Every structure is written in C-alpha cells, then in structure tokens.
Amino acid sequence: MxxxxxxxxxxxxxxxxxxxxxxxxxxxxxxxxxxxxxxxxxxxxxxxxxxxxxxxxxxxxxxxxxxxxxxxxxxxxxxxxxxxxxxxxxxxxxxxxxxxxxxxxxxxxxxxxxxxxxSRPYEFLNTADEEDMTVNIKVPASTQMKDVTVKLTATKIRVEVKGHEVQPCIIDGALFKPVDTSGCDHHLEGSGEKRILVLDLTKQTNGLKWPDLLTYGA
Incomplete structure (x- = not known):
C-alpha cells in the first residue's frame, strides 16, 4: 500500500x-x-x-x-x-x-x-542456537501452583493465574512456531515481589530466534 x-x-x-x-x-x-x-x-x-x-x-x-x-x-x-x-x-x-x-x-x-x-505481562527469552525457551511472568507473592492453569498444545498457549492483575488470562494465543510439548513444563520461583511463574518451552525446530512468543494476528 x-x-x-x-x-x-x-x-x-x-x-x-x-x-x-x-x-x-x-x-x-x-x-x-x-x-x-x-x-x-x-x-x-x-x-x-x-x-x-x-x-x-x-x-x-x-x-x-x-x-x-x-x-x-x-x-x-x-x-x-x-x-x-x-x-x-x-x-x-x-x-x-x-x-x-x-x-x-x-x-x-x-x-x-x-x-x-x-509493560508486557511477561518476559520472553530465547536464542537461535538453543531449543529451550523461557517465559517469566510476575505473579502475586501468595501464588501457589493450585492458582496456576497452563493449557499448552503444540501450537497454542493459555496461561491463567488467580489473583493476577491481568484477567481472565495473562497469555492466550497461537505460538509463533510449534513447540515440543513433551519438553515443556512450568513452575514457580522466588518470593515476595520476586515471585514469578516460569514456563520452560522447547522448540520443535531449532536454529531460529523467535521474535515473540505469539505469532502475528494471534
């Protein structure tokens, strides 16, 4: 245009x-x-x-x-x-x-x-050389695993955290590229103001740095 x-x-x-x-x-x-x-x-x-x-x-x-x-x-x-x-x-x-x-x-x-x-509700870390990727999400200090819901397929992701300021979900959309769900997991780290939800994701195809977690138009 x-x-x-x-x-x-x-x-x-x-x-x-x-x-x-x-x-x-x-x-x-x-x-x-x-x-x-x-x-x-x-x-x-x-x-x-x-x-x-x-x-x-x-x-x-x-x-x-x-x-x-x-x-x-x-x-x-x-x-x-x-x-x-x-x-x-x-x-x-x-x-x-x-x-x-x-x-x-x-x-x-x-x-x-x-x-x-x-101002994004998450931090996304990945490189072209590594198949492992990390998503860090700040969560309330009182957050426990029972408060966290992560729905993940090879091509889509949705993350919900009870008590988080972003509702009904923090992340919801199509992934930039497919992930290997067998190599993905999530856990909580830190305490107080440093409490975070960590998503450990694995690319299906290595050699490409993702510009963002989600694809355009997601």
Whole structure:
C-alpha cells in the first residue's frame, strides 16, 4: 500500500482498514482500526489513542515478521503524534513515516517502544542456537501452583493465574512456531515481589530466534 503525504490521518487509516479487511489473518487489525476511527470521529481522544496504541503493538510483531511494514510504520507515526500533540487529529495531514523522521522523533519512538515492551505481562527469552525457551511472568507473592492453569498444545498457549492483575488470562494465543510439548513444563520461583511463574518451552525446530512468543494476528 502506498501512502501519500497529501492524505489526512483519516484517509490513511481508512486505507489501512481496507487492506486489513482483505486478509482473514488481519481481522484483529481491522477491528482495532475501526475502533480508532470511530472513537476519534466521536471526539473521544482518550479511547482513540488507547486503540491506536493497541493497534501499534499488534502491528509491531507483524512488522518484525515482514507483514504490513508500511501500515505499521504509518500507525506508529500517527500514534506518536497523537500522544505528543493535542491538536493532532483525523483531519491532520499524514505525519512523516519513520524513515523520514528526525533523529529526535526516532529516539522518542524507540523510548515508547521500550516502555510498551516493559509493560508486557511477561518476559520472553530465547536464542537461535538453543531449543529451550523461557517465559517469566510476575505473579502475586501468595501464588501457589493450585492458582496456576497452563493449557499448552503444540501450537497454542493459555496461561491463567488467580489473583493476577491481568484477567481472565495473562497469555492466550497461537505460538509463533510449534513447540515440543513433551519438553515443556512450568513452575514457580522466588518470593515476595520476586515471585514469578516460569514456563520452560522447547522448540520443535531449532536454529531460529523467535521474535515473540505469539505469532502475528494471534
């Protein structure tokens, strides 16, 4: 998809919506884009920005996998302007995409991405050379194994923890690649503020570093 600097934000988002609606795997992106446009049309800026941030996060993984790169860059630029410029709106002209942005703006985007990553409810660790992967999830200090439910197949995962601030589940989606369930397990470690649920996962195929635990569109 080609965007024009003569487009307004609304026109660009509408183009993104049309693209997402043509791809079954992008249904979640289409729904979020619809929410963004509807909220901003209704002058509900807070809800619109929240939906934009959610859409940006979803597209970030897709971009790392080579999907919707232009759309992800555009949404990222729009989100950055919405969060830093109160006068920026659907009627504003399309902002510069990342490749055309100033160094200061690029640095701001990096800081926002870092903050978004740190706000995730889990830490995902893996390398290309190792088949073993680890997911660390901070849990309440009182958490016991009876409070934990992990439903895992070769291609999907769902994690629930009673008393956790993220409900009804902390993780729920399709895995980036299949895992060997016979080599997977989970346990609790630490105490107090350092209490964590550790998921030990094993790749079915080694030699690839996963960009994230879940696949794009999950």
């Amino acid at each position: 080609a965007f024009s600097q003569d487009d307004t934000v609304e026109q660009a988002l509408t183009r993104c919506l049309s693209t997402f609606q043509g791809d079954e795997k992008a249904a979640v992106y289409a729904k979020l884009t619809e929410h963004v446009i509807a909220a901003l049309r209704e002058n509900s800026r807070t809800k619109g920005v929240e939906a934009l941030i959610n859409l940006q996060d979803q597209l970030h993984l897709a971009r790392r996998m080579g999907h919707y790169v232009k759309e992800a860059n555009m949404v990222e630029a729009i989100t950055g302007n919405m969060r830093t410029n109160e006068s920026f709106s659907l009627q504003s002209m399309l902002p510069l995409v990342q490749s055309e942005q100033s160094d200061d703006f690029k640095e701001m985007i990096k800081m926002m991405q870092k903050a978004d990553l740190e």
